[in-house]
Amino acid sequence: MPVLRHTTNALGALPTSVRLTLFGAVAAAVALLPAASASASASAAEPGVGGYADPSYASACTFHRYGEGETPPLSLFSADPLCVEYAKRDITVANGGAARFLLAEPARFAIAVPACRYWQLDHWSVQATPGGTELVGWDGSYWFDKAEGSAAARVRNITVAGQPARAEAAAKVIRPYDARLADALVSDAAGVRVQLPVSGLC
Template sequence: MRRTTTTILIALMLLSAAAPAQADPAAQTVTGGYTPPPFGPTCEIHRFGEGERPPLSLWLHDPLCVEYSKRDITFDNGDALTFLLAEPSRLVLAGPACRYWQQDHWSVQVSEGATALVAWDGNYWFDKKLRTAAVHLANFRVNGHTAGVGDVVVALAPQFPQLAQALAAYGTEHGESGVSVALPYSLWCDLRL
């Protein structure tokens, strides 16, 4: 029962974190489960290794599609610091993009070879002109145990089938969560595209 409660709490935190805060709450609404980016088939994916900083010139790409390896966020070998030093340039790159798709693979551990404290594969995208965004987390694990909406669906199904069915829109696999949200209007992207 304790693991089920923990799983439910983690999944609810993931769903609340998946929808970014807006100054105007009416400007943002959850629109359903994860959907892939409509511009995905046209993407040239730029791949970056552990702690590798992308060139800021990529902000000119539209759509901008990146994949980051973040599997070695390890405290005892200094790789956690390398990760932290690279992350600001990644965020700066994403900010002005109008169509952006990021895939990444996370693993945070105390020491090399240890069980990950937290790990997941992320898939995040937004299209400011279409005013939509989506987040999908897969293989989400906390201390080696899966945690996600899919786990909550399984846990709730016997006692609360209707609630489980409603939550299934956000993921049905163990360690999976996904959500799509509406974005506010972007004059920059409306003029740019």
């Protein structure tokens, strides 16, 4: 496939440290849902009870929207449900976008973990240089409800080298650099919903 070859070559041409920064950053954020959900209890989540659906509290959400590298204020700790939307379209090493992304993620993660009901929408784009061809991109939706004992994730609008693509194509590009991220993309594109232990604190 020409698109996959072009994208893989573009990634391979990047210095190793740059590739690790890009895909390490993306993998850390894709891991947010399982990590945050697991905080509801020390017990492991039970696997799939069906495909993706928006949370039952969707109509109660007021989304707080944040730009590239922007962190939410601590005042959001009291929001229930906590619903956030993040722009992550500037994951680029050459202009510092990847670094800003990495610096923002710990605060975003810290806001999510204590929430009882949490819904995150985000919009991803990874590129080697500002204004360059988007190597990989997608839109994500991840939520959990510790009182109900459920969580779900889905990715949509996947692109490879700026062209619409299936999750498997994006995973093939990413797999040499981060196998866990590749697996997560394929799983989340299909839509996954899991049961969690109910939290008595919610």
